[in-house]
Amino acid sequence: MKYYLIAGETSGDLHGANLIRALKSVDPQAHFRFIGGDAMERESGEKAVIHSSAMSFMGFIEVLANLFTILGNLKKVKKDLLANRPDAIILIDFPGFNLKIADFAKKNNIKTFYYISPKVWAWNQKRVLKIKHIVDHLFCILPFEVDFYKEWGMEVDYVGNPLLDAIGRYSLNPDFRNQAQLNEKPIIALLPGSRKMEITKLLPLMANLPKSFPAYQFVVAGAPGFSDSFYQSFFHQQQIPVVFNQTYDLLNNAKAAIVASGTATLETALFHVPQIVVYKANILSIWIAKLVIKVKYISLVNLIMHVPVVRELIQADYNEDMVKEELNRILYDDAYRSNMLQNYKALDHKMGEIGASERTAKLIQHYLKA
Structure with missing residues (x-):
């Protein structure tokens, strides 16, 4: 069968690559086209129609500033879908873009699967009504999402979290x-x-x-699509190493971490590394977000656990004094550190077992043949 996957971010690229691997195991005749990154290209042996590095814009103002690029990408993907007409389109998170594609696919009778639910529970919950209309099957990866969708009268499949697959497979x-x-x-x-x-x-x-913590070495996890010189431009001739494509090795060796809000906060917790979650964006974007976001926390760790397991420093709170204070706590306050690690163990239990990619691939096959 022909599959068309769309992943617009680094985390989606990772999950997309694992899903491609799983689909190949249940469908030896599988053919793939996709919007994605390096991991999906390696796994499929194909080039992305659009690389995810040219897709990802975060924040209301940032999206507006890149609106023509986004509209151009939408037009290109729609044209490509009609030219290649897959048996199934598989949308991976990235809701601002992917829900528009789902609507287009529905109108053109292309079977639509959504893997990794849009975070409609965080804001604009009424979007569930649109999802019910335009998405044929939705696969959730967070345990609380099943009950949320049930409250809106929508049946979904809970497949577990693919981060467990990625971590389990990583050597x-x-x-x-x-x-x-x-x-x-x-x-x-x-x-x-x-x-x-x-x-x-x-x-x-x-x-x-680093100058405030001379007993430690600070190491940056470099992101795909950026060069070492890009990172070095922020260091003012300080010696701060940057490692690429080795984030899990870095976390496996880390005593503590400072992590941008996103999937990486959950990955850090699954490696049992005490962390500080940080975030800072355009002031207007944050103001708009505060008006519409309905959740108490921004980090996946705290959202899943329903308690503040890790400290979140957002906007003005993300300042050097507060970061140093919290870093000292997770490094030197044994009781504080121990409590965070105990909560991580409880998180492990909530996350369940590996196999999300395989379960999703089998369900897609089942629904396509039904």
Whole structure:
């Protein structure tokens, strides 16, 4: 069968690659076209129709500023769908773009699957009514989403979380420190996000921290699509290593982490690394977000656990004094650190078992043949 996947972000690219692998195992005749990144290209052996690095814009103002690019991408994908007419389109998160594609696919009788539910529980919950109309089958990866959709009269499939698959499949490098030319000091991992806007907003403050924590070495997880020189421009001639395509090795060796809000906060927790969750965006974007967002927390860790397991420093709270205060707590306050790690163990239990990609692939096959 012919599958068309759309993943507009780095995390979606990872999950898309794992789903491609699983679909190939249940459908040896599978053919793929996709919007995605390096991981999906490696797994499929094909080039992306549009690379995800040219798709991801975060924040209301940032989206408006890149509106012509986004509209151009939408037009290109719609044209490509009609030219290639897949048996199934599989949309991976990325709701601002993907819900428009779902609507288009429905009108053109293309079977539509949504993998990794849009976070409609966070804002504009009435979008569920539109999803019910334009999406044939929805696969959820967070345990609380099933009850949320049921309240709106929508049956969904809970498949578990694909991060467990990605982590379980990843081969950790025992020689990571040597190969990355790191010293023996304990590591504080810096994960400033995968978008240029995030990195530009978050990394300068992170780059000021090493002088206050001389007993530690700070290491940045570099995102796909950016060069080492891009990161070095924020360091003002300081020696801060940047590692690419080795985030899990970095987390596996880290004593603590400072992490941009997003999927990486959950990955950090699953590696049992005490962390600070940070976020900063355009002031107007944040003001609009506060008007519409209906959840108490921004990090997936706290959302899943329903309690503040990790500290969230947003906008004005993301300042050097507050970051240093919290970093000292997770490094040196044994009771505080221990409590966070205990909560991580409870999170492990809530997350369930590996196999989300395989379960999703089998369900897609089942629904296509029904």
